[in-house]
Amino acid sequence: MTKKRPLEIILCAPRGFCAGVDRAIQIVELALEKYGAPVYVRHEIVHNKYVVDGLREKGAVFVEELDEIPDTDAPVIFSAHGVPKSVPANAKERKMFYLDATCPLVSKVHVEAQRHFDEGKEIVLIGHAGHPEVIGTMGQLPDGAITLIETVEDAEKFEPKSPDDLAFVTQTTLSVDDTAAIVAALQKRFPSISAPHKEDICYATTNRQEAVKQVAPHVDAMVVVGAPNSSNSMRLVEVADRAGCPKSGLIQRASDIVWSDFEGVNKLGISAGASAPEELVNEIIEKFGEHYEITVSTKVTAEENIAFNVPRELRA
């Protein structure tokens, strides 16, 4: 038998599930337990196929819009990313029983945007066009009330109607560094722009990026366990690249590993996006263990102890 080549794995911590994702999954599971199948879920509850497939097997039915749901007494759950105001309004009109799994940290951004609007401010949202969270946040206010800014160039070109009465909010899962550059560009042009009281980029995004930033310069490659439609997973890959890691990429499942990509890699960093369960991290580590003589250590850069309550209807 040929001897396996050694591979040192450094696990980034924190990684993987955040409190908002954990709560959203619990909401679907508790709803299935309490009300039985089917339970309808608008949009992927969290951006992870493994999680979505597991819930589908238990009886969750995933749809993109409410009009795909027949008239029903079954619960309808809104995903962790948040929804435009028109969605609960439509659910009410249709007398649907709905449960909102929007992460409380996304709801906090919705409340902020509403407050700025009520104060008569013009609002800028820093985020990625088309992401469900951005659609949800923009949909808290009438069309045209929020301008989306995605880049520093957008910030430099932005022509507000009320330059002295501006406020900004952000998507929760952005790159901390990119966002700081966009905010700096806005503040340079509009010094009186109101900022969030407390950072909109959430603790989970910030902590996962910081862990990757600290590990990435010391490894030959970085694997981020997560899905391509998961904003915070994609940002972790970018953070690893920028921190000087020669190779970094997303892996959804162990079966996706392309072994030739790891030729010459002696030290491997592993992290996981906020919607990626630890089972998938373990599955990937095991797979590396079949091919290499692995040693695994963990680099802890922050401790997390945040948990969010599920809606009242689902509490025991």
Ligand code: SF4
């Ligand atoms: S990544 Fe942040 S905002 Fe998104 S669900 Fe998790 S805690 Fe909430």
